[in-house]
Amino acid sequence: MLERISSGVSAQRQAVKVGLVVLAFASALLALAEVKYGYTWEEVERRGVDIVVALDVSDSMLVEDAESGGKLTRLERARREITDLLRLMDGDRVGLVAFAGTAFVECPLTLDYAAAEIFLSDLDTDLIPVKGTAIGEAILTSLEAFEGSAQDSQAIILITDGEDHSGKALEAAEKAKEAGVRVFAIGIGRNEGSPIPAENGGYRRDRKKEMVLSKLDEPTMQKIALTTGGRYVRSVTGDVDLEKVYLQGVKATMEDQDLASSRRQHWKDRFQWLLAFSLLLLCVEPF
Structure with a gap:
């Protein structure tokens, strides 16, 4: 194309024609980059439910019986x-409560799931x-x-091995029922029990030197879930239990x-104008 426009025209006209071609290609490249300029504000409504996940972080949760063959606590x-x-x-607010002999709010209700993951990683x-x-304290804190x-x-999603040492779990479940809060319980572990790892190696034993089983x-x-109108699910290896509780x-x-509602910036696409300008320049160039 440059050879064509350079033949039979003056140097000044030739420079103009080359400039038009270069400008046309530059505009086309910017159009391909989908340039955005200017914005409008969009009102975004968030609808969903509030969910507090109460996670047991007691020592019994260190038992390695959460999958076949062990090795996963x-x-x-x-x-x-x-x-x-x-x-x-998507759209639901989530909070985290950690509990052992007592309970506290690790993460307040939020729509920021990435932040909730960071708080979750700290639970030990x-x-x-x-x-x-x-367990009763966990429900009341939730x-x-x-x-x-x-x-x-x-809704409260309670994840624990179910060994309540406070004796107040069912009393707290009644208070949840009065508040209109459903408790969906996830049971982790095995009915036959498993030894609890000790800090100094081996397994924990009682005063009689007998191995303590969790x-x-x-x-x-089951009683907690039934009292509050929730549901109980046993965590089985390979089964997506929590997803089932959430969806079903x-x-x-x-x-x-x-x-909640928020305002979101909606940027306006401007590449159409650049593309049209590029085509216009290519049409003008032959003249």
Whole structure:
């Protein structure tokens, strides 16, 4: 093309024609980059439910019986399933409560799932110095985390081996029922029990030197779920239990509420104008 425009024209006209061609190609390249300029504000409504995940971080969650052949602790299995849940959520607010002999809010209700994953990664058995498994305290702390959120759209997902040492689990379940909060329980571990690893190696033993076994207390978990209108699911190796509870339990039985609204910048595409300008220059160039 440059050879064609350079023959039979003056040097000045030739420079103009070359400039038009170069400018046309530059405009085309910018158009391919999908240039955006200027924006409008868009109002975005978020609808969903409020979910607090209460995770047991007591020493019994270190038992390696969460998969066939061992080597995967109950806590590791639970963290994996919560991570999968966070990546599945869209529009629901989520919070995290950690509990052992007592409980506290690790992550307040949020729509920032990436931030929730960061808080989740910090959960470990050395996080709470008070030993034991206070399921009742976990439920009550989760109820406090719902303060200010819409009623009838609140659920607790309780993940534990079910060994309640406080004796207040069912009493707390009644309070959850009164508040209209459903508890969906996930039982981690085996009914026959497994030894608890000791800090100095080997396994934990009682005063009689007998090995201490951590057993899954399914009856307690089932009663909690039944009392609050939730559901109990046993965590089985290879099964996506938490996803099932979320989709078939929480989302299928609870109504989404307006949780929050925000303004989002919507950038305007301008590449069409650059493409049109490029074509115009190529049309003008032969003259």
